Amino acid sequence: MSEAAPAAYAAIPLISCILLAVLTAYAAVAARRAGRRVRPGQIAWPAVFAALLAVPGIWCALGLLEAACGWVTLLAYSAAMLALGAGTLVRRRLFALLDRMGxxxxxxxxxxxxxxxxxxxxxxxxxxxxxxxxxxxxxxxxxxxxxxxxxxxxxxxxxxxxxxxxxxxxxxxxxxxxxxxxxxxxxxxxxxxxxxxxxxxxxxxxxxxxxxxxxxxxxxxxxxxxxxxxxxxxxxxxxxxxxxxxxxxxxxxxxxxxxxxxxxxxxxxxxxxxxxxxxxxxxxxxxxxxxxxxxxxxxxxxxxxxQDLPIPVPEGYSDDGARDALARLAAAYDAGAGASPERAEAVAQFEELKPTVIAVMDESFADLSVFEALAEAGYPGTVRLNSLPDALQRGALLTSVHGGGTANSEFEFLTGDSIAFVGTGKYPYQLYDLSDVDSLPRQLAGLGYATHAIHPQLGGNWNRETVYREMGFETFSTIEDFEGEPFFHAGNTDRSTYDRISDLLSEDDGPQFIFDVTMQNHGGYDAGTVPEDQLSSWAPAGVADENLLAQLNVYLTCAVASDRDLASFIEDLRALDRPVVLVFFGDHQPSVSSALNDALYPGEDPQAHQWRIYRSSYLVWANYDVAGNPQASATEEIGAAGLAAQVLHLIGAPLTDYQKALVASRAEIPALSAMGYRGADGVAYALDAEGPYRSLVDDLRAIQYLHFARRVR
Structure with missing residues (x-):
């Protein structure tokens, strides 16, 4: 937080506000004594200027006016607002002069x-x-x-x-x-x-x-x-x-x-x-x-x-062409990964076990050790997530949002549709009726799963109450269900949401799909919002801004707490006598990483610069040995829209043709988001860049238009 102006400065605009109120009252009394009616505008217009005086006055009194706005600026501003407000008191005289003219x-x-x-x-x-x-x-x-x-x-x-x-x-x-x-x-x-x-x-x-x-x-x-x-x-x-x-x-x-x-x-x-x-x-x-x-x-x-909000029709698009592209990719899956012995083993096991699937989208969770200077300063990253020895898969998750826009990450995960082909700046949760859109909860409900959503905040945020119902969630636990639960930084702890998951598991021994959106790591990251005895003190070389360092360390303290709670939750799941699959991912990097990126990599190529901050972390883990999978913590980059299909593929669950197409496309494009995609050659491409994978990108765009846009237009 920047240095604040002295609270005593608040007297300058507030005294001017009082003087204007006195002048207005005097003018009203004088009008009444002269037998004139006091019109609403004679009070309303000066009141507006009184409000304009009160705003900086109150902010200054609260210590929320920056010191750069010194007393000279405040005095000049206050005198101007007082004069303008007083000027509105004589406007009726000007009107009267005009009324007397021809x-x-x-x-x-x-x-x-x-x-x-x-x-x-x-x-x-x-x-x-x-x-x-x-x-x-x-x-x-x-x-x-x-x-x-x-x-x-x-x-x-x-x-x-x-x-x-x-x-x-x-x-x-x-x-x-x-x-x-x-x-x-x-x-x-x-x-x-x-x-x-x-x-x-x-x-x-x-x-x-x-x-x-x-x-x-x-x-x-x-x-x-x-x-x-x-x-x-x-x-x-x-x-x-x-x-x-x-x-x-x-x-x-x-x-x-x-x-x-x-x-x-x-x-x-x-x-x-x-x-x-x-x-x-x-x-x-x-x-x-x-x-x-x-x-x-x-x-x-x-x-x-x-003007860019409507989902554009892909160039040369036709429904038949999109169906052909979908059929080709689905057939490629059926002839390749879908026909492997490992997949066959997993399918047979899934049909027998029907494991519960828990998806945790952790607010602003990311491993910032991708910033080399921070890693060189000794920051070890998200240690517990990174060191888990028996994950099915983990790695970097490409996201389409940064610092906010949580709902778009969950939209991508729950539908398999990428914001890349919906359009940057669009929030489907706010714009579209998703009742006819394929979704993970509706798909698993069709397999006999009970479906639950959890978010320790208001149910109306991001229109979730409506959207979750449209997607097929049967229940939704909101902030009202977390009364009295412990807080950390910006909301209920991650651990408190995991306890809610445990309650759901104890209440029903059948297969469930539980989607948990956490809250504790939400911005901002001002000093004093985490316990002092837990506050980290990493100082990467190249960052001189003390305010940035303070916010960075508040965030890193939050990330450590989330990493710790995740490890504890995994141990709880290990002890369960029922099959459970856990999908854990961060919705986006924190807002503070943008300033960190600018400080550490000035003048960098714009695409590479943005690519670094549009990525979080993910983990797929099971408390049982998944057939056909070595559970050796394979590390792969993936996009948020492709994650659910990949999870279903790994555990042997049935896939729709659309999900088969998403899995098959990863042979050439392992990860895709609104920021671009990673090709199988390891190169990061802009979404519309010419290159060896442009034809596949066009196919994916057409397939998603058929799968999503055609259903919500």
Missing amino acids: APSAHAVRAARDVAALALSSVLSAYALELAWNDAFTELRLYYFAVSVAVVAAVTVLLYFLGLRTGVLASLVPVACTALGIAQHFVLSFKAAAILPSDLLAVGTAAAVSAGYTYVLTERIVLSLFLCGLSLFLLSLIWPGRPADARRLAAGALADLALAGAVAGCLAAAYGSVGMEEDLGLVYDRWMPVATYRTGGFIPSFIAVA
């Missing part, structure tokens, strides 16, 4: 005033959005900033007419722009990511898990709030004047609504016909969307991502 002159002055206010407000709002978060704003091309202003202006004009040519509804635009800018600042700080359109559908989830972060207001945010205030003051000056009679009032209102409809139609037409990438030349970096946001601006980039 009709033609008054109409001309009002029109000029409205045009100027709307135009200046649009520029200020677009600037406020970027200023709050974009430290590369000076590199933003004027062309893209003009696009931002144009979009903001169109929405502002729409609300101006909807508000019957007042500034009331239009004032929502600067507030929204400033709020988005501030939100983007925190998302960038905590997750090194951009706000994507699908994130707006997950705002409830974001709010539910936001308590682990520290929200420090920066000087840039305070300046953004100033621009918001200036924009609001300009809009407060917009007023159409008193209508001559009720008939003119009604006619004017109808005309305004018609114009609002016309503007809305133009906006919709422009969105549907003008592509940010194709027509305006914005280069959307699907590897790192935040890079696009920095150089293209928030609004153009956000629109570009939104």
Whole structure:
């Protein structure tokens, strides 16, 4: 956490807030004494500026205003907000002057005033959005900033007419722009990511898990709030004047609504016909969307991502062609791995034993010893997971998300469908009805398995209550089932979820599929969130940022705790007198690894740079000797979407043709994610790169479109 401004500085904006409240009260009393009615705007507009004064004041009092925002900045900001707020108290006098003017002159002055206010407000709002978060704003091309202003202006004009040519509804635009800018600042700080359109559908989830972060207001945010205030003051000056009679009032209102409809139609037409990438030349970096946001601006980039949300039809796609590709890969499996003696032994054993399958997706669990400097500093990695001698398979798991987006990792695992072919920035849990999509719980339920999901958080997070029901889970244990259970760092301990699994096993001796999504390692990783006596102190060479080191060690302490709980859970499963298969994997690396990556590998090739942080760890283990498998801890890289099919193959469970295709494709592409894929030649390829495996990638894209997109369109 950066150094905070002294709490005493809070007096500057808070005193200004009190003065504005006193001025507003005095103006209201004076109006009443003069026999004038106190109109709502006479209270509401100054109240807005009082709120803008209260925000930095309260943050400063809480020790959450950065020291760089010194008393001079606070004083200037407070004086400006006080003056603007007081200025709204005399707006009625300006309106009265216009009312006394002749009709033609008054109409001309009002029109000029409205045009100027709307135009200046649009520029200020677009600037406020970027200023709050974009430290590369000076590199933003004027062309893209003009696009931002144009979009903001169109929405502002729409609300101006909807508000019957007042500034009331239009004032929502600067507030929204400033709020988005501030939100983007925190998302960038905590997750090194951009706000994507699908994130707006997950705002409830974001709010539910936001308590682990520290929200420090920066000087840039305070300046953004100033621009918001200036924009609001300009809009407060917009007023159409008193209508001559009720008939003119009604006619004017109808005309305004018609114009609002016309503007809305133009906006919709422009969105549907003008592509940010194709027509305006914005280069959307699907590897790192935040890079696009920095150089293209928030609004153009956000629109570009939104226009990319529909799942694109693969080039040259046909259902028959996709079915042929699926049949070829399934046949290759049947003639190869599926026809091996080892697979036959495993199949016979599975039909007899029907082992319980437990899948644990561990929050932010990853082995960061992949960062050489950290390993050289003595960090041993996830020791217990790495040293387990009798795993069926383990290794690096390619993920399509980093620092967040947990639901996409579980979507890939539970469906076998990769975000690579759905689209970066899309969250299927939020966007699609998955009732008709093949899923692991529904598949195992068809084999007689009871199906249970566990997550010690709110059931509505990532829409899980609905999605799990659509996927075929029979029960779902949420935070309500963990009342009184021990906490560590950001949530209930991993161990507490394992105890819940043990309860389920003791309640039913039949085969079960249990899916456990843990919580304890969730970001942020501020100092003081783990016990001091457990806190690690690794210091890799090349990292000088003390704040980064502090967060890194908080995370590593969490990873050690998860590794320890996993080892304990495995020993519990060993002691069971029933066959159990355990699949354990991390959903993504922690957000702190992005800053670590940048510090240790500056100027690196972008693809190699991103590849390092889009990987976690996985383990497949059984408490019985799986027939046809040496259980010698084979190490293989795999993608999250291919993991479930591989597990079913290893233990002899029945496979669908789609799963057979996934397993067969690993002969040429062992691992695939939204970041790219690893070829059998050991080379990491970008998803759309030309190369020896491009034909197979195209086949997999078509097969998944048939398997997933055709069912959710």
